[in-house]
Amino acid sequence: MTNGDPSTDDDRQTGLVTYSRTLLAPAELARRDRAYAALTEAVRELCDAQLRTEVDLEEVGAVAAEVRAVTARLLTSARERSFGIELGHDGGAREHGNAVLGLRNPFACAVGARAMFWDDRGARATLELGALYEGPPGCVHGGVLALVFDQLFTEAAAAVGQVGMTAELTVAYRRPIPLGTVTVDAWLEVVDGRKRRMHATCHDGDGNLTAEAEALLVLPRWLEGSDAIWPKRPPVDALDGDVSLDPSVT
Numbered sequence: 001m002t003n004g005d006p007s008t009d010d011d012r013q014t015g016l017v018t019y020s021r022t023l024l025a026p027a028e029l030a031r032r033d034r035a036y037a038a039l040t041e042a043v044r045e046l047c048d049a050q051l052r053t054e055v056d057l058e059e060v061g062a063v064a065a066e067v068r069a070v071t072a073r074l075l076t077s078a079r080e081r082s083f084g085i086e087l088g089h090d091g092g093a094r095e096h097g098n099a100v101l102g103l104r105n106p107f108a109c110a111v112g113a114r115a116m117f118w119d120d121r122g123a124r125a126t127l128e129l130g131a132l133y134e135g136p137p138g139c140v141h142g143g144v145l146a147l148v149f150d151q152l153f154t155e156a157a158a159a160v161g162q163v164g165m166t167a168e169l170t171v172a173y174r175r176p177i178p179l180g181t182v183t184v185d186a187w188l189e190v191v192d193g194r195k196r197r198m199h200a201t202c203h204d205g206d207g208n209l210t211a212e213a214e215a216l217l218v219l220p221r222w223l224e225g226s227d228a229i230w231p232k233r234p235p236v237d238a239l240d241g242d243v244s245l246d247p248s249v250t
């Protein structure tokens with residue numbers, strides 16, 4: 001099957017996952033990533049602005065027409081389906097459609113160089129969850145937090161070489177989470193064959209523990225022996241200050 005994109009080779013199937021491999025030189029790939037990241041950021045800013053705007057209704061109508069015109073320009077050349085996974089030159093997955101950290105997904109909240117980190121225990125995300133992620137008034141939507149936990153578990157498992165897909169996810173919401181900065185830590189607790197038991201915490205901007213989560217990840221039978229590589233993230237010590245992932249350190 002061909003994916004219709006001349007910058008990648010054809011689709012391949014590994015179990016349930018369809019992926020292609022880039023045909024572009026690294027410099028060209030980086031140039032495109034910068035351009036698409038800038039577009040994604042601009043659209044994200046637009047989403048936030050349209051949510052909060054109080055301009056008069058005539059202006060609202062005019063802006064809607066302009067946005068539709070811009071959408072039509074983008075659709076003059078567009079893939080028909082989701083981004084899927086494209087493999088880069090090092091075999092690393094370029095998951096640019098991912099709902100939490102996709103470079104080309106304006107809904108993604110874990111974006112930018114300071115959003116996602118790994119160490120030898122697991123993964124940490126430091127996120128700005130603004131008005132677009134609201135559930136209870138002024139607070140983060142519980143489903144959005146579950147989404148972030150889900151991704152963090154995958155990251156934490158990958159950080160220690162134990163990838164898996166989420167089979168079960170349980171969240172304990174301990175106190176409302178004000179919109180703003182949240183820090184989520186996830187780590188591996190137990191490996192039992194293809195099963196990985198995970199734990200995670202969420203702290204608000206004042207350092208309060210707001211939620212905890214547990215998950216069972218399972219290395220899918222179809223992924224055993226695959227050469228697919230989850231993309232590596234910067235080490236936690238790339239951050240300023242004390243950001244140990246040790247769960248005993250609060």
Ligand SMILES: CCCCC/C=C\C/C=C\C/C=C\C/C=C\CCCC(=O)SCCNC(=O)CCNC(=O)[C@H](O)C(C)(C)COP(=O)(O)OP(=O)(O)OC[C@H]1O[C@@H](n2cnc3c(N)ncnc32)[C@H](O)[C@@H]1OP(=O)(O)O
Nearest residue numbers: 017093150151154163164165166167218220221228229230
């Ligand atoms: C996955 C990451 C891999 C990274 C690889 C690198 C590069 C890129 C390639 C692929 C990337 C793909 C996706 C990653 C992207 C984002 C992820 C974000 C997180 C998610 O968004 S992820 C989506 C939600 N997630 C699902 O879409 C899973 C649907 N599901 C299944 O795909 C199967 O269901 C699966 C695979 C879970 C198991 O299938 P299977 O055939 O491999 O294994 P099997 O059934 O034999 O179970 C083996 C042992 O696990 C126990 N077990 C199984 N399921 C259980 C359950 N629910 N509760 C309690 N125990 C359970 C059994 O009881 C047995 O235990 P025992 O050995 O003791 O008998």
